Amino acid sequence: MSAETILEVRDLNVRIAGRRGVVRAVDGVSFDVPRGGALGLVGESGSGKSMTLRAILGVLPAEAQVTSGQVLLDGVDLVQLRGSDLNRLRGPKMAMIFQEPMSALNPVMRVGWQIAEGPQVHLGLSRARAAERALELMRRVGIPDPERRFRAYPHEFSGGMRQRVMIAIALSCDPEIILCDEPTTALDVTIQDQILRLLTRLCRESGVSLVFVTHDLPVVAQVCRDVAVMYGGQLVERGEVRAVLLDPRHPYTLGLVRSAPDFEYVRESLVPIPGSPPSLVSPPSGCRFHPRCAFAEDDCRTSETPLRPLPGGRSTACLHYERVLEAVEADRARP
Amino acid sequence: MSAIEVPSVPQGPEPASEPVLVIRAEGRAASRWYRQPALMAGIVILAVVVGLALAAPLITSYDPIAQNLNETLLGPSAHHLLGTDQLGRDTFTRLLYGLRLDLRIGFIAVLLPFVLGTVLGSLAGYFGGGVDTTIMRLVDIVVAFPFYVLIIALVFVLGPGERSIYLAITVVGWVAYARIIRGEILVAKRQDYVTAARSGGLSNVRIMRRHLLPNVISQAYIYGMSDIVQVILAIVTLGFFGLGIPPPTADLGSMINDGQNFLSTHWQLATIPGLVVVLVGLGLSLVGDGLADLLRPGQ
Numbered sequence: 020m021s022a023e024t025i026l027e028v029r030d031l032n033v034r035i036a037g038r039r040g041v042v043r044a045v046d047g048v049s050f051d052v053p054r055g056g057a058l059g060l061v062g063e064s065g066s067g068k069s070m071t072l073r074a075i076l077g078v079l080p081a082e083a084q085v086t087s088g089q090v091l092l093d094g095v096d097l098v099q100l101r102g103s104d105l106n107r108l109r110g111p112k113m114a115m116i117f118q119e120p121m122s123a124l125n126p127v128m129r130v131g132w133q134i135a136e137g138p139q140v141h142l143g144l145s146r147a148r149a150a151e152r153a154l155e156l157m158r159r160v161g162i163p164d165p166e167r168r169f170r171a172y173p174h175e176f177s178g179g180m181r182q183r184v185m186i187a188i189a190l191s192c193d194p195e196i197i198l199c200d201e202p203t204t205a206l207d208v209t210i211q212d213q214i215l216r217l218l219t220r221l222c223r224e225s226g227v228s229l230v231f232v233t234h235d236l237p238v239v240a241q242v243c244r245d246v247a248v249m250y251g252g253q254l255v256e257r258g259e260v261r262a263v264l265l266d267p268r269h270p271y272t273l274g275l276v277r278s279a280p281d282f283e284y285v286r287e288s289l290v291p292i293p294g295s296p297p298s299l300v301s302p303p304s305g306c307r308f309h310p311r312c313a314f315a316e317d318d319c320r321t322s323e324t325p326l327r328p329l330p331g332g333r334s335t336a337c338l339h340y341e342r343v344l345e346a347v348e349a350d351r352a353r354p
Numbered sequence: 355m356s357a358i359e360v361p362s363v364p365q366g367p368e369p370a371s372e373p374v375l376v377i378r379a380e381g382r383a384a385s386r387w388y389r390q391p392a393l394m395a396g397i398v399i400l401a402v403v404v405g406l407a408l409a410a411p412l413i414t415s416y417d418p419i420a421q422n423l424n425e426t427l428l429g430p431s432a433h434h435l436l437g438t439d440q441l442g443r444d445t446f447t448r449l450l451y452g453l454r455l456d457l458r459i460g461f462i463a464v465l466l467p468f469v470l471g472t473v474l475g476s477l478a479g480y481f482g483g484g485v486d487t488t489i490m491r492l493v494d495i496v497v498a499f500p501f502y503v504l505i506i507a508l509v510f511v512l513g514p515g516e517r518s519i520y521l522a523i524t525v526v527g528w529v530a531y532a533r534i535i536r537g538e539i540l541v542a543k544r545q546d547y548v549t550a551a552r553s554g555g556l557s558n559v560r561i562m563r564r565h566l567l568p569n570v571i572s573q574a575y576i577y578g579m580s581d582i583v584q585v586i587l588a589i590v591t592l593g594f595f596g597l598g599i600p601p602p603t604a605d606l607g608s609m610i611n612d613g614q615n616f617l618s619t620h621w622q623l624a625t626i627p628g629l630v631v632v633l634v635g636l637g638l639s640l641v642g643d644g645l646a647d648l649l650r651p652g653q
Binding site for chain 1: 482544545546547549550551552553554555556557560564565568569
């Protein structure tokens, strides 16, 4: 792998032992994140986005495990690491920001000490030095009056302030990559915008890479340069964010874009994707999207559909992406 | 297709942040505690009882174990507030010193199982698997015996004395704390803040000590408040059976047992220590229930 790549995920498989069988939550996912870059991971609920993130960090729930594949962080395979070796990387090398800042903060620990904990453990700072660092971080993420707020508990903060605390914790050990699991979904839109701007600014300033999981397409467009679309535990399309969202090459991406509300041009109606997401216990044969796909043909039911490269540095899993192209053009032609 | 609008990556500083909402919850519990009459009554009872016990050497000038065979079985008088026992010892003095000893043993004896049970329960709940199975089978073994039978049997084997009491009560008492803490940890360890702590590269010990225990320990406190009553009753019971602190040291249990023989002629010898035990139990229960209400989450 090149020196320009910070994170490389190779053929990652995550299985969850469920009551009705083994759930193939992540199925052969591969992607890489350039140093200083930002990759968006989009898809609907249950498409395996969060599981992919948790597998990278090694914080899968007890029932889930990585069955095969590699997660190379700076060339080190995290899947093979155990216990304390992994703990040395979590914090100083990579950090995670969670969806619900209320539940991801310890309710009975003072906010300042939660920020100071990482530097104490990983950077070997004394309590006093770590507290100073926490105060500085609180200032950087725009928490007013940090000296007073240091001793507050999470429930005394508003939602946006809590998420700023999460960002401060993630940045506390100068990581090289931050994994975000829908960090703005629980916030209202005005706060969401502030948090996104803060996050992108801080990451740009300190050259931190981002993996940004969300189901919110405009958010991806605001934060990321590249996007990967997940469906049923697999990647179905990947490329530069503008190209993918404006000019999709996979019927699922097209469906996502068509079903997203748009305030710039008042669309006649939102077009939902028919059907529901596939069961990951017994996924459909061939292309997993074919039961819901308007363009499906016979070979979609039988052929495996790995990502195939297209011109322009992008790739798609669709066997008949030309038909998606036609549909996009037909959409554009309409007034 | 009117595709979604792709905004450009924002430039410049983000706009002024939202107003900070602060809900001050501090002091809510503090401003409420004195409004609970039961808790107040318990605190008053305990304050009087503990105060008497602590101040025993100041209140009475008699030696609790000094015998005076010329003054046996006297009735209450100005010299001997509650009279004397069959060996001429001042009953009031023995009552205060007995209370002092039993309270001290009680408070220590409730701490040891609390600590052991909390540690073992945390390990079982956090690690699960073999650790959990081993610890919980030990719990099952202890639970299979009735509380008093096991304590009495253990003290009988170990021989009377303070150390045996601590050991017996710890061996029997830790299981309740272990069960409570294990159950709480099983729930708490699935919370996001634990995943967040793990993804911050913290060690298991640190996660348990700094993140899990502070969130679950109040349940053990609540149980401990009611457990201390049971422990003090157990100590008195052991003394009553002659398995407690060896004579001549004053202890409420042995005083009740000694006084039994004179119940028809000198009823106060057995009855007053018995009433004191009831009073201590009542005070502790009232305080325990009251504090439990305050500590219970979501109140």
